[in-house]
Amino acid sequence: MTATEAAEEQVQENVNGSPEKAPFSLELSQDQKDIREWVHGFAENVVRPAAHEWDEREEFPWPIVQEAAKIGLYGFEGTAQFFADETGLTLPIVNEELFWGDAGIGMAIMGTGLAVSAIFGQGTPEQIGEWIPRCYGTEDDVKIAAFCASEPDAGSDVSAVRTTAKYDEAGDEWVLNGQKAWATNGGIADVHVVIASVDRELGSRGHAAFVIPPGTSGCEQGAKVKKHGIRASHTADVHLDDCRVPGSCLLGGKEKLDERLARVREGKRSKSQAAMATFEASRPIVGAQALGIARAAYEYSLEYAKERSQFGKAIIENQAIAFTLADMKTEIDAARLLVWRASWMGRNGVPFENAEGSMSKVKAGEVATWATERAIQILGGNGYTREFPVERMHRDAKIYDIFEGTAEIQRMVISRAISGVHIR
Numbered sequence: 001m002t003a004t005e006a007a008e009e010q011v012q013e014n015v016n017g018s019p020e021k022a023p024f025s026l027e028l029s030q031d032q033k034d035i036r037e038w039v040h041g042f043a044e045n046v047v048r049p050a051a052h053e054w055d056e057r058e059e060f061p062w063p064i065v066q067e068a069a070k071i072g073l074y075g076f077e078g079t080a081q082f083f084a085d086e087t088g089l090t091l092p093i094v095n096e097e098l099f100w101g102d103a104g105i106g107m108a109i110m111g112t113g114l115a116v117s118a119i120f121g122q123g124t125p126e127q128i129g130e131w132i133p134r135c136y137g138t139e140d141d142v143k144i145a146a147f148c149a150s151e152p153d154a155g156s157d158v159s160a161v162r163t164t165a166k167y168d169e170a171g172d173e174w175v176l177n178g179q180k181a182w183a184t185n186g187g188i189a190d191v192h193v194v195i196a197s198v199d200r201e202l203g204s205r206g207h208a209a210f211v212i213p214p215g216t217s218g219c220e221q222g223a224k225v226k227k228h229g230i231r232a233s234h235t236a237d238v239h240l241d242d243c244r245v246p247g248s249c250l251l252g253g254k255e256k257l258d259e260r261l262a263r264v265r266e267g268k269r270s271k272s273q274a275a276m277a278t279f280e281a282s283r284p285i286v287g288a289q290a291l292g293i294a295r296a297a298y299e300y301s302l303e304y305a306k307e308r309s310q311f312g313k314a315i316i317e318n319q320a321i322a323f324t325l326a327d328m329k330t331e332i333d334a335a336r337l338l339v340w341r342a343s344w345m346g347r348n349g350v351p352f353e354n355a356e357g358s359m360s361k362v363k364a365g366e367v368a369t370w371a372t373e374r375a376i377q378i379l380g381g382n383g384y385t386r387e388f389p390v391e392r393m394h395r396d397a398k399i400y401d402i403f404e405g406t407a408e409i410q411r412m413v414i415s416r417a418i419s420g421v422h423i424r
Ligand SMILES: Cc1cc2nc3c(=O)[nH]c(=O)nc-3n(C[C@H](O)[C@H](O)[C@H](O)COP(=O)(O)OP(=O)(O)OC[C@H]3O[C@@H](n4cnc5c(N)ncnc54)[C@H](O)[C@@H]3O)c2cc1C
Pocket: 114, 147, 148, 149, 150, 152, 154, 155, 156, 157, 181, 182, 183, 184, 185, 227, 230, 235, 399, 402, 403, 404, 405, 406, 407, 408, 409, 412, 424
């Protein structure tokens, strides 16, 4: 059959109706729907009612995280179950629903995931088996974990990390020194995963990731950060002062590190850059969190617009308000499709040729910042007060333009991917 004949046959098949259903589907499975409903119930009944209180207290909401652990939403098994979904969609669905409830508390529950992804992405099977369960603790003894890459002078520029890790052969130990900044759960975590430089001259290619076991001396919390939003999530500096960890705490093991460093020193490409690999894997999930905030603000302002009357009619009857809501819904749905695509690609090992993970994160973050700001506008004066939740949602949303790679850095990654040019 020639190409033309094949094309004609395809056209005919389309006209008559394809004998087989197309494999592409956006319909969620029953399992995915059940999980979504279950998380939504927790977000609605437990998280949302507590959101204002913990935002005002600016403290880690231990009782809520413990409740999440009791129902299996926080913990090793729950996470493994979400991750097991081969479509990759369960993780973003869970995150969207939880953050719909509240982003500060959502981050308190999901923040451990950053350290867990680093261990999962870079650890040996033994390290994964040992450390991931310890990041979560148990239902009766809940623990949290922190991922520490950023430093005062190394935010977007991860290659500028100054924290060093030196190998002490005699004791088979690594000695870490430096200051980490902005660590979610930093200092209150049981397990810290720290990115440190083993060879400063190699920039980010000389980085490695280390697990700092609970109670290790020389690993202390520094200043706690007072934040604009997600205030129930704990953020702090972490100081590493002659912090000694066993040789086995180097994620991936020393042999693999030595091989990688040798390759880099010979001028060959290195396969893994510790911090960047962790960020790439988690971007669509972070985007899903932003979506949850955006959707919460959209739903709240939609209901408000139907209820609130001015000039003798509901404010939604004005196109200016109705069209804004139409745009909010459209943008949120568009962002969700990008998030789902990138999650599916990540889970199925499809190469991110056009930086689809970054696309999903930058879009979802900006949609959340924009939609929550529009929600304030729709609520008018009420929207600007702490009596109504959209004010908090707007403060919470802004972080999604900043952490896990700022919007500018995402655009840099995307523009490099699409052009092949080293855009700066
Ligand atoms: C609440 C919160 C929680 C966090 N949690 C963690 C955590 O758990 N672990 C962790 O390691 N880090 C964490 N971070 C750190 C976060 O990842 C960094 O703040 C972020 O990467 C940006 O770094 P920076 O703040 O140093 O900003 P900078 O890098 O100083 O950037 C400042 C501005 O310059 C822009 N810019 C920088 N370089 C370029 C460029 N080449 N081109 C164009 N524009 C550029 C940026 O986009 C930004 O707008 C957290 C931060 C916050 C605020």
